[in-house]
Amino acid sequence: MSAETDIDTGRRAGWRAPRFDWTIAIFVVLALLLVVLVASPLSRLVIESFSDPKTGAFTLQNFAAIFGRARYMTAYWHTIQLAAVTVALALFFALPMAFAVSRTDTPLRGLMYFGVIGAFIIPPFLGAIGWILLAGPNAGWLNQLWRAVTGFEGPLLNVFSMWGLAFVIAINVFPLIFIFATSAFDLISSEMEEAAAIHGAGPLRTTWLITLPLALPAVLGACMLVFLETIALYGTPALIAIPARYNVATTQLTTFFEYPAKVELAMAFSVPMVLITIVLLVIQRLMLRGGTVAVSGKGGSRQPMKIGGWKWVLLGHGAFVTLLAVVLPAGMLITTSFSVAWAKPPSFDNLTLANYVEILFEQQTVRDAMWNTIKVALSGATICTAMGFLLAYTVIRKLVPYAQILTFLTLAPVAVPGIVLAICFYAAYAGPPLSLYGSSLLIVIAFVTRFLPISFLSCSSGIRSLNPELEEAVRIHGGSRLRALTDVVAPVLKKSLLGVWILVFVICSRELSTAMFLSSYQNRVISILTLDLSEQGEYEMLAAMGVVLLAITTLVVVVGMRLLGRDFMLRRN
Template sequence: MALASQGPGARRLDPTLVVFSLLILVLVFLVANPVLRLVYESLRGDEGGLTLSNYASAFGRSRYVTALWNTLYLGITATAFSLILALPLAWGVSRTNLPGKGWFHLGVLAAFITPPFLGAIAWILLAGPNAGWLNRGWVAIFGGDGPFNIFSFWGVAVVVALYAFPLVYIFAKSALDLISTELEDAASIHGAGKLATLRRVTLPLILPAVCGAAILVFLEAIALYGTPVLLAIPAGLNLATTQMAAFFEYPVRVDVAAAYAMPMLATTVVLLAVQKLLLSRKGYVSVSGKGGERRPQDIGGWKWVLFAYAFFVMLLTVIMPLVMLLGASFSRAWGRGIAADNFTLANFRHIFLEQATVRDTIVNTLMYSAAAAAICVVIGLAVAYVTQRRVLPFPGVIQFLALAPFAVPGIVLAVAFYAAYGGPPLSLYGTGLIIVIAFVTRFLPISATAATAAVKSLNPELEEAVRILGGSRRMAITRVVVPLLRKTLLGAFILVFVIATRELSTAVFLTGPNTRVMSVLILDLSEQGSYEVLAAVGIVVLAVTTFVVAVGAKFVGRDFMLRRH
């Protein structure tokens, strides 16, 4: 046989394993270096020794501590709102004869791909205390003062929930889809009504998944930067992310910022461990035999009540914000509303033809996101292959490193990258390379998780057949593994690309004048009050994202954005 002459030495020099080893070294550099540097910076003294003075500075003022408590309260409140928005919708789409359930499912997808900071801007135009259109409509009908004030704690919590609830929907619907209808039929036979069956059978079975989703929403809420800076600062509400940004004002205090980030990092690690414990129970899976029947439950006239609720959720999350952004993008002055003399294409002409900065920002966003997505897919595939086929030592450590960035909030990761790469000897601050590196590190868990699940589903005998017939490992991977996984890899690429185009928490601290991305540009325009141009940029962001998602749906499947690996 062709492989008979290959001894142990030849195997050690397998070029494919050399490439995999180099990719894993890149993984170690991407993940371990910034996190360890973050911890070191939090303990580094002015004279170079170790000290706790940075922690004393970070938590020595009541304002800083209050910001942490406010953030905790915001996370809990936004999580509660997300559960209220998502659970009835997930139950209706998965388990009932809700009319138009396919459209509502797509509506959740639309809410998922809408950047939270863009949704916050739309709600400023809708529910601003003076000029917001909801308040103006209220005053026109009822008189007096408008009741809505988006610049408040409750306004921030609601807007965060409006664009975080898809996470709960994804987990809850996935769990509900696995439950056999026979369990509910059994409860009905024993005299339980629909509400009693829902309360005593259905909800307990999906509780682990819902709790896991609630933890993710909480972590996202406490780590958001765009929504707090747009809504919380005008409301006079100090939050941890906005306070951390203050440490980057001149003079920059990276050491204090690193110390201030430690409670968020510790909270994230603990809660993700709790989530893993909850999901490992998977009580809802153990009762879903392969032969279990799953049919929609007829809820009678209540289906129209549920329809009205689902439509109300879509109205808040997608329809009204999108209409507001479209209207503002084609307006000379957004406050004048829809009128023939207020219609203009000047905002789009400005960003495409007159303003080179905006064009460069769009190009930067597409380039950085595409590069990060491609690198994530390559490293993710390498991680999946070496851990599942165990071709390199310490597969558990490699898997941990690939998933570890998920435990680091974006704004904390930005501080880590600033500390690790901003100064000498690399001095990458303000360059496109540091943004790509940050995006790759931040979103690597997405591609690694998807690729691992896909490689695990492949029978190793397919690759062994190639080796037996004289093919190399490289041939087995390029001609068997990659073609069989192309849909998964394409889906991971598109998902990382879409999420990277909307990333703000990491990018806002790392971009320079020539490397700004669209999320940072939108934030800058909001500070200038240029809502018409801002809305036009936002529509471009949504158009690009929607196009990419449509391509993904065409080649990968409609649900690739809402599939829980």
């Protein structure tokens, strides 16, 4: 039988050749967009760092200039020193809280969650402002109280020091360790702890010999992330390290953009930071992979450990950390926002609503910054969630060749500190031919690139849990891939997508490092305006602005909790 006869027979039977699914073209375009979005700016890091600024020829002179100057080497050393101290403090804050919540019968464990979520919601730069007002050596409220009670002239606390800087960063980043440690503790069966108790081991000895070693890989992995978060942070060092004359890598990077700008030196200075990040991320992944079997304990019972009087110690520790991380800085910001002069003691004469009237109705600059922040956060969260969802679907369902390359490109920004990524975008898109500097679009693009890994990983986990037969049923009945996505996959994963959107929105609204080199006077966001007002000493207006931002992000998080559960922001995949 000839081929023509086969075709005619098929037509008579009602058979039709399968139509080309044009939605595949959407995924191909999406893959190409990712290449442009990630590969182009990140490639500038390598190109600029090895290029002569005058001729464009290959050179190692930029690295020679960096490693040949003591000031730059001191900045690296101070950064590593600061990160190590911050990790130690964050570990002290987070580990007892995680243990109390996950493994023990400590009462009021909801207080611990309040402290962790509150520390996450408060942006690092606002937390730093709160502690500057509390522990400034001269006018800080705690030091004023110390002098009034004791009569001593010297300050009790000095936030403008390496230890003060590490403390302020640690109370903001300790939720990372809490999340990883709690996840590890939750997977440990209590049968081994019960066996130790039967053989006469007390709660302290059981915890030290059994519980902590099993959770150690996850805890060490979290410490790596805190270390990386510290070396990449800009806002808090800008507010505290610069006045303290404690030079760190991120504040040093800004000096390369003083006139005349030396972008090639900034890129060369950034390369070691990126290499450190890559190495620590690899170590962190190996640690977590190595700890999977040790902490799995699937099928075992998980009963709260009876720890006797130690539960009150853990409760006191959790309350103390919550006081330091949330109550004191937030309370200080609220008090300052209603004050005529923040350094004066509380009184009716010092009480005013003028700061809120000024930022909401009189100061166009502040209103513009608040609107820009909301606009950028909304756009960034929406685009990031949509792209992460589509890219995860493309990769998991293998809709394009070499899908693993897309995974690598999507996750690549994780290895680049936010301030370095901002410099890459500045070099790639600020000038001709696109000339995007001064537009909110450039900030949105940078935010999407920076936080796309969060959306991608969360969506990948959800898509893997879906049976592809659901989508195939749509296609059998004539639907396209896009129809399957909109009618089946997205509705099933709508809670996960909403959780990702809220998480990215909150992060975008508080992000400073990535916006640092990409904002101009016309498109400043609140985080950038905070630095300007701090330099001018306008703490009352700054505090009012910060309280409004906190109110907006808190409302978004509360809505998320009502819809998705109390701990939706503390989950990790």
